[in-house]
Amino acid sequence: MKNEIVEDDLITRIQAIVDNVDVEGAVSLCSDYHYVDILEALDEMDTDPVRIFMKMLPYEDVAGLLENSWDDFLIMVTPAFTNAELINIFTYMAKADVADLLGFLSTVRRKEILRYMKSADSNILNMILSFDAESCGGIMTTEFIALKENLTVRQALLKLKDIAPKTEIIDYLLVTDNRHRLQGVIDLRDLLVAEDDTLLKDLFEDFPFYVHAEDDQEEASNMITKYDLNILPVVSKSMAVLGVITSEDIIAVIDQEYTEDILAMSGVNAEEEFDSEFFESFKNRFPWLVVNLFTAFLAASVVGLFSATIDTVVALSAAMPIVTGMGGNSGNQTLSIVLTSIARGDMALDKDFKLIMKEIGLALINGALLGAGAGIVLAVKYANPFLGVIMFSAMILNFIVAGVTGFLIPLLLDKMKMDPAVASSIFLTTFTDTCGFFIFLGLATIFLPKLI
Amino acid sequence: MKNEIVEDDLITRIQAIVDNVDVEGAVSLCSDYHYVDILEALDEMDTDPVRIFMKMLPYEDVAGLLENSWDDFLIMVTPAFTNAELINIFTYMAKADVADLLGFLSTVRRKEILRYMKSADSNILNMILSFDAESCGGIMTTEFIALKENLTVRQALLKLKDIAPKTEIIDYLLVTDNRHRLQGVIDLRDLLVAEDDTLLKDLFEDFPFYVHAEDDQEEASNMITKYDLNILPVVSKSMAVLGVITSEDIIAVIDQEYTEDILAMSGVNAEEEFDSEFFESFKNRFPWLVVNLFTAFLAASVVGLFSATIDTVVALSAAMPIVTGMGGNSGNQTLSIVLTSIARGDMALDKDFKLIMKEIGLALINGALLGAGAGIVLAVKYANPFLGVIMFSAMILNFIVAGVTGFLIPLLLDKMKMDPAVASSIFLTTFTDTCGFFIFLGLATIFLPKLI
Numbered sequence: 001m002k003n004e005i006v007e008d009d010l011i012t013r014i015q016a017i018v019d020n021v022d023v024e025g026a027v028s029l030c031s032d033y034h035y036v037d038i039l040e041a042l043d044e045m046d047t048d049p050v051r052i053f054m055k056m057l058p059y060e061d062v063a064g065l066l067e068n069s070w071d072d073f074l075i076m077v078t079p080a081f082t083n084a085e086l087i088n089i090f091t092y093m094a095k096a097d098v099a100d101l102l103g104f105l106s107t108v109r110r111k112e113i114l115r116y117m118k119s120a121d122s123n124i125l126n127m128i129l130s131f132d133a134e135s136c137g138g139i140m141t142t143e144f145i146a147l148k149e150n151l152t153v154r155q156a157l158l159k160l161k162d163i164a165p166k167t168e169i170i171d172y173l174l175v176t177d178n179r180h181r182l183q184g185v186i187d188l189r190d191l192l193v194a195e196d197d198t199l200l201k202d203l204f205e206d207f208p209f210y211v212h213a214e215d216d217q218e219e220a221s222n223m224i225t226k227y228d229l230n231i232l233p234v235v236s237k238s239m240a241v242l243g244v245i246t247s248e249d250i251i252a253v254i255d256q257e258y259t260e261d262i263l264a265m266s267g268v269n270a271e272e273e274f275d276s277e278f279f280e281s282f283k284n285r286f287p288w289l290v291v292n293l294f295t296a297f298l299a300a301s302v303v304g305l306f307s308a309t310i311d312t313v314v315a316l317s318a319a320m321p322i323v324t325g326m327g328g329n330s331g332n333q334t335l336s337i338v339l340t341s342i343a344r345g346d347m348a349l350d351k352d353f354k355l356i357m358k359e360i361g362l363a364l365i366n367g368a369l370l371g372a373g374a375g376i377v378l379a380v381k382y383a384n385p386f387l388g389v390i391m392f393s394a395m396i397l398n399f400i401v402a403g404v405t406g407f408l409i410p411l412l413l414d415k416m417k418m419d420p421a422v423a424s425s426i427f428l429t430t431f432t433d434t435c436g437f438f439i440f441l442g443l444a445t446i447f448l449p450k451l452i
Numbered sequence: 453m454k455n456e457i458v459e460d461d462l463i464t465r466i467q468a469i470v471d472n473v474d475v476e477g478a479v480s481l482c483s484d485y486h487y488v489d490i491l492e493a494l495d496e497m498d499t500d501p502v503r504i505f506m507k508m509l510p511y512e513d514v515a516g517l518l519e520n521s522w523d524d525f526l527i528m529v530t531p532a533f534t535n536a537e538l539i540n541i542f543t544y545m546a547k548a549d550v551a552d553l554l555g556f557l558s559t560v561r562r563k564e565i566l567r568y569m570k571s572a573d574s575n576i577l578n579m580i581l582s583f584d585a586e587s588c589g590g591i592m593t594t595e596f597i598a599l600k601e602n603l604t605v606r607q608a609l610l611k612l613k614d615i616a617p618k619t620e621i622i623d624y625l626l627v628t629d630n631r632h633r634l635q636g637v638i639d640l641r642d643l644l645v646a647e648d649d650t651l652l653k654d655l656f657e658d659f660p661f662y663v664h665a666e667d668d669q670e671e672a673s674n675m676i677t678k679y680d681l682n683i684l685p686v687v688s689k690s691m692a693v694l695g696v697i698t699s700e701d702i703i704a705v706i707d708q709e710y711t712e713d714i715l716a717m718s719g720v721n722a723e724e725e726f727d728s729e730f731f732e733s734f735k736n737r738f739p740w741l742v743v744n745l746f747t748a749f750l751a752a753s754v755v756g757l758f759s760a761t762i763d764t765v766v767a768l769s770a771a772m773p774i775v776t777g778m779g780g781n782s783g784n785q786t787l788s789i790v791l792t793s794i795a796r797g798d799m800a801l802d803k804d805f806k807l808i809m810k811e812i813g814l815a816l817i818n819g820a821l822l823g824a825g826a827g828i829v830l831a832v833k834y835a836n837p838f839l840g841v842i843m844f845s846a847m848i849l850n851f852i853v854a855g856v857t858g859f860l861i862p863l864l865l866d867k868m869k870m871d872p873a874v875a876s877s878i879f880l881t882t883f884t885d886t887c888g889f890f891i892f893l894g895l896a897t898i899f900l901p902k903l904i
Binding site: 034036068160161164165167170171188189190192193208224225226227228230246247248250251252254255258259261262263265266267268272273274275278281282285286288289290292293295296297299300301303304307310311314315317318319320321322324325326328329330332333335336337338339340341343344346347352355358361362365366369370373374377425426429433437 | 678717773
């Protein structure tokens with residue numbers, strides 16, 4: 001693969017360009033490497049050389065780098081440019097990327113820049129900025145092709161030749177009426193082979209898929225994934241086309257949402273990456289561990305309730321983590337299936353509540369089989385059949401607790417419009433630990449005379 | 453949203469079509485609804501009516517349904533069609549989808565069908581079938597446009613008009629030399645605005661990205677995601693273009709890989725869905741729970757080692773789950789970050805081993821702060837400062853165990869070319885439970901005289 005870049009070489013080369021104020025070298029570097037690779041090298045360097053390097057580049061290359069970069073980089077680099085320079089750079093960037101960047105500037109600076117831009121551009125930017133960053137309006141592309149339905153194929157092709165270079169999507173053309181309302185979609189293939197005098201209104205296909213600009217990005221992601229769409233129009237309340245979301249836009253959304261889910265399950269903030277700063281990682285992970293300390297004390301205090309029982313039969317202290325550990329893991333199985341189904345938009349509390357019976361059934365059979373195994377081992381080891389029976393019963397009951405909570409926690413959070421993944425694993429183990437200890441030690445206390 | 457379909461209505465409508473042998477109704481149903489929605493309704497119905505319905509449809513609609521369907525559906529439906537019928541249906545389907553379907557037929561039937569097909573088609577299919585289903589060759593699209601570099605723009609546009617309707621991708625054209633070797637890529641926008649007599653070789657851009665057909669699909673997914681590509685050519689060892697992977701193909705891959713990761717972490721097989729059959733779910737989850745039973749006994753036997761200590765100071769039995777539970781959750785934080793980074797292709801053992809020092813540092817500070825909190829509570833509650841000191845020390849040590857194993861388990865599995873997510877959470881908690889009990893009870897045993 002040609003793209004296996006030796007990052008260290010690139011850093012050395014950029015440093016030399018900066019040291020020698022080698023403007024030509026900077027320009028040729030941008031044609032030799034992909035912007036993403038250059039950005040990864042810049043990310044390892046100090047602020048000053050990075051800013052000097054960026055200032056040496058033509059606006060088009062600055063735009064290319066900014067379009068591919070991430071939050072920290074934007075915050076680091078933008079102060080190096082004047083408002084006038086930024087406005088020039090923006091002419092080479094997609095509006096959605098410009099809007100992202102404007103979000104990182106101070107309110108004063110953002111307003112100033114928007115005031116000095118062409119009003120056609122600033123109107124679009126103000127519109128994008130009015131939507132939530134994770135809504136369909138916040139991620140849509142505004143560089144699409146929309147043609148009026150009363151054009152002929154010849155007129156459309158001429159128009160296309162003119163506007164195609166400025167757009168991001170070309171293989172699907174939106175067709176609108178005179179009031180910009182979406183009427184349908186034409187595949188460029190069909191336009192290329194159609195007769196010159198055909199009207200677009202006789203050519204377009206009905207396209208029943210669209211989202212509203214205020215809808216959450218997950219809605220667009222689920223629709224594009226389910227129906228395998230290339231583009232999804234984004235419309236206003238009055239059905240006017242505002243932009244489109246493409247399958248490429250959705251890759252970024254899916255990537256982000258899934259990573260968030262996996263991290264959130266374990267109580268990690270989605271902003272943390274494997275190479276985050278030490279203190280950032282600490283700030284991110286510590287709060288959930290504090291929550292966890294309280295839940296751990298809850299479980300411990302349940303054990304404390306039964307200290308007289310444990311004092312009498314010390315074998316219980318060795319056996320009890322089996323009940324809680326197994327419960328936690330079996331609950332996590334349920335949890336992860338429910339979470340991935342919710343993320344795909346396949347599952348909801350109202351329509352799938354009956355599936356809780358399946359989880360209870362699985363808990364009964366898994367709990368009975370594994371509880372029987374564990375019970376027999378304990379009964380033999382401590383020569384006491386009652387200890388085995390208690391383990392067997394506790395395991396079944398705690399598996400039911402695990403199945404029900406693993407099923408309900410994410411669905412209830414989702415129903416309450418909260419992220420179903422956030423720390424769900426921590427909440428689940430709180431339940432399985434607390435209930436597991438209570439059930440096992442409670443049963444042992446009731447049947448204590450049989451255990452001595 | 454127009455696509456909020458009432459599934460039950462659709463089922464009733466299909467059933468009526470089948471009962472009345474209403475061929476026209478079947479055809480108009482396919483133009484009224486998206487194939488995906490029809491498939492979801494068919495999925496709820498019995499085999500016989502589904503097969504009857506499918507046999508009533510024109511080949512083109514059968515092809516549309518098969519292209520969008522899933523494994524179970526293919527297995528259910530294909531026996532209803534003769535080989536000749538299938539060959540006709542295949543002419544409306546993308547080769548990659550035909551290859552998927554052939555994979556579900558018996559070897560005899562597959563060979564027979566391939567023998568009766570046009571050899572141009574069966575050659576492509578045999579090639580796709582020769583690659584692993586999860587390799588780049590297994591997921592690539594063979595319906596792409598490749599043009600020879602010595603064509604003029606006029607010749608290219610004429611050719612395009614002719615072949616575009618049969619291809620899946622049109623906005624990017626691959627340019628090859630006379631031996632089908634990839635030379636570059638032309639954006640259709642550039643072709644549309646170029647002079648008629650320009651040669652393609654003067655027009656194409658260098659395109660440094662490609663994958664080999666044998667590469668794993670994750671390689672394509674990482675490259676497309678990282679460099680935000682629209683298409684990625686798939687080449688043979690001699691650099692001949694065999695197909696392309698599009699950003700839409702990759703959405704399916706990402707969806708699949710991430711879901712697999714979340715499920716695998718908790719010891720659930722990726723084939724399970726929230727509405728899988730009861731016995732299928734059982735078969736899927738039980739084996740990992742059996743593994744877990746052994747690891748739970750391992751932890752229990754560590755506790756058993758120290759039963760004399762617990763017998764002396766019963767408070768230890770209440771305090772010990774705090775050490776293990778906290779360790780498990782802090783290890784899971786590390787684990788989930790490392791797993792998502794590996795999945796994105798950002799992290800590998802060799803190049804990022806030094807980051808283990810950060811995890812150890814985080815373990816020290818988190819363990820010290822939370823251990824101090826827990827230690828003070830215990831010291832006050834049981835009026836014994838030594839119990840507090842033991843909790844404090846055990847917490848720090850077990851957090852280090854958690855950080856190191858949460859870091860190493862997925863990276864070592866990845867290094868050994870195994871799926872880093874498989875049951876990693878179960879392995880992690882085995883370590884944190886076993887070590888947590890050993891450290892805490894071991895320290896308590898050493899300092900037992902101080903605790904009484």
